[in-house]
Amino acid sequence: MIERYRAIVVKQEQDRFVISIDNLHIADLPEDDLLIKVNYSSINYKDVLSTKGTKGITKNYPHVPGIDAIGEVVRSNSDLFELGDLVIVTGYDLGMNTWGGFGQYISVPAHWTVKLPENLTQREAAAYGTAGLTAGLCINEIINHVPTQGSILVNGCTGGVGSVAVSILSHLGFNVTSLSRRPDRDYLLNSLGANECQDSESFIQLHNSKPLSKAIYDAGIDVVGGHLLSAMLKSTKYGGIVTSCGNVGSAEISTSIFPFILRSVKLSGIDSVEPPVDSKARVWKLLAEKWKPSNLEELVSEISLNDLPQAIENFNSRIAGGRVVINHNL
Numbered sequence: 001m002i003e004r005y006r007a008i009v010v011k012q013e014q015d016r017f018v019i020s021i022d023n024l025h026i027a028d029l030p031e032d033d034l035l036i037k038v039n040y041s042s043i044n045y046k047d048v049l050s051t052k053g054t055k056g057i058t059k060n061y062p063h064v065p066g067i068d069a070i071g072e073v074v075r076s077n078s079d080l081f082e083l084g085d086l087v088i089v090t091g092y093d094l095g096m097n098t099w100g101g102f103g104q105y106i107s108v109p110a111h112w113t114v115k116l117p118e119n120l121t122q123r124e125a126a127a128y129g130t131a132g133l134t135a136g137l138c139i140n141e142i143i144n145h146v147p148t149q150g151s152i153l154v155n156g157c158t159g160g161v162g163s164v165a166v167s168i169l170s171h172l173g174f175n176v177t178s179l180s181r182r183p184d185r186d187y188l189l190n191s192l193g194a195n196e197c198q199d200s201e202s203f204i205q206l207h208n209s210k211p212l213s214k215a216i217y218d219a220g221i222d223v224v225g226g227h228l229l230s231a232m233l234k235s236t237k238y239g240g241i242v243t244s245c246g247n248v249g250s251a252e253i254s255t256s257i258f259p260f261i262l263r264s265v266k267l268s269g270i271d272s273v274e275p276p277v278d279s280k281a282r283v284w285k286l287l288a289e290k291w292k293p294s295n296l297e298e299l300v301s302e303i304s305l306n307d308l309p310q311a312i313e314n315f316n317s318r319i320a321g322g323r324v325v326i327n328h329n330l
């Protein structure tokens with residue numbers, strides 16, 4: 001086996017955080033249950049925060065980010081995995097304070113690791129990544145509350161969670177209204193398959209000005225928080241549900257209680273990081289089979305490790321882009 005590997009390393013220089021591509025020693029990784037050769041990773045919102053030293057994400061630098069890693073087991077101290085098993089690792093401490101998928105090797109506990117389901121390629125798993133798993137967990141939560149072909153609102157639709165959620169829901173035959181600050185109609189309607197797209201700010205003006213608005217939607221998926229989440233709750237029908245998993249707009253919410261007490265609307269929090277690995281595996285199986293949109297691979301842009309520093313820099317200013325996958329073998 002080779003002794004060195006390449007990785008994106010973030011270093012702290014006084015109050016600046018600087019990214020470089022370094023050659024690291026595999027022997028310096030902490031010894032854990034599994035050593036995995038990472039073939040694919042992807043960029044998530046949290047990775048960008050980690051590269052900038054945002055408080056509450058990564059405590060110690062130098063650090064290798066990457067909350068997603070898809071690859072092959074090359075050393076196993078666990079009865080659950082054999083050499084050559086293809087696996088997915090997302091969440092827990094990966095890429096937070098445990099060196100993550102922006103390096104070509106990781107060393108992780110077996111109980112963080114899911115076997116790659118049949119019918120899913122490594123590239124497809126990276127196309128989903130944490131964003132797709134989170135979209136899947138949201139859909140899993142709302143699917144029992146929503147009639148077949150029910151109407152579902154999704155916000156932050158040009159981003160990772162939102163774009164995957166819209167694609168899966170459209171594929172499953174739901175009526176999807178996509179909310180975006182910059183509604184790119186062609187991307188949202190034609191690439192992702194949404195039935196309708198609306199401007200997020202206009203949606204807030206229309207639905208958040210009164211304690212309760214017209215009941216239009218069966219369910220919602222929120223990654224933004226704040227006024228947009230409040231407006232979504234107020235426009236949800238009786239017995240509907242809104243999942244909350246992100247806070248790109250605001251970590252606060254101010255709303256009336258009428259959606260809850262007059263329409264029995266549920267607000268359900270979703271976490272993709274800490275659920276037991278078996279419940280992640282169940283969602284990965286659905287993502288691999290009946291939930292998989294036919295155009296999943298077309299929704300990603302693929303880059304090499306060399307391209308990654310620039311892609312991180314551009315991540316928050318991309319207009320419509322969905323998911324960025326890193327192929328470590330390029």
Ligand SMILES: NC(=O)c1ccc[n+]([C@@H]2O[C@H](COP(=O)([O-])OP(=O)(O)OC[C@H]3O[C@@H](n4cnc5c(N)ncnc54)[C@H](OP(=O)(O)O)[C@@H]3O)[C@@H](O)[C@H]2O)c1
Binds near residue numbers: 130247
């Ligand atoms: N709970 C969990 O386990 C979990 C897992 C994954 C992600 N998350 C969270 O979910 C959120 C989204 O993650 P992501 O990977 O989808 O991020 P992303 O790829 O950056 O997408 C976020 C999208 O939200 C919209 N947006 C960005 N800034 C905004 C602002 N200031 N106000 C309103 N809308 C804004 C943009 O879409 P438009 O321009 O189309 O509006 C953007 O594309 C983040 O807060 C992330 O931490 C949570």
